[in-house]
Amino acid sequence: MIIYKRFGFDAAHFLPHVPEGHKCKNMHGHTYELIVYVEGVLLQPEGWVIDYADLKEAVSPILNLVDHHLLNDIPGLENPTSEILAKWLFHMIEPLVPGLKRIELKETPTSGVIYEGG
Template identity: 35%
Template sequence: MYTLTVKYHFDAAHALRSYEGECRNLHGHTWDVEVTVGGETLDDRDILYDFKDLKTDLTEVLAEFDHRYLNEVPPFDRLSPTAENLARIIFEKVTVRVEEATGGRVQVLEVAVWESPVARVVFSRA
């Protein structure tokens, strides 16, 4: 299997719902997000999926969240804006774009969300 990964970032604030610690208060992060896709076959250019296209997919999804208060952005207006939920939502949104562009030949394998240089969560295809 071929895999490729792109990374981008965005800045946003959030406040965790039902959380006992300091993170229940409004605070912000520079979120780093990595998306890894994979597939068995290359296209007619001998490319799995163009890095440029995957970066565009990711940056357009992240634009919804950039410089925003996540608690006010759907679906986080009703869903706690944890790193775990953010990873899953980004995974779902990028998956639609990649699978549509490749006819299902390429799949999103995982999304890693870093809320700091030393803390990340990964949502992956089971």
């Protein structure tokens, strides 16, 4: 079974490697939506894969690292495309959440990335 929980955070960034004149070369911000998927068996007697409160507790410190920050200032995120940010988030969350299956990171309501590790 796979369960999920949605999170949100706001952050600024710029993309230093895009061509001059590209709008994303300038600093700008996004309201990101992060969906964390966890796979596992139903634990007994609880009847769940993971307590949503435990999932929130595990993910919140990672989100505090990026929420209302300039992503480019965070080691590993010097070129914070949504793809690089998704990979970074996954690998930060993975040791804290047994059964982490994938994450979905939406940079805008219509654009995002799904990362499944690797």
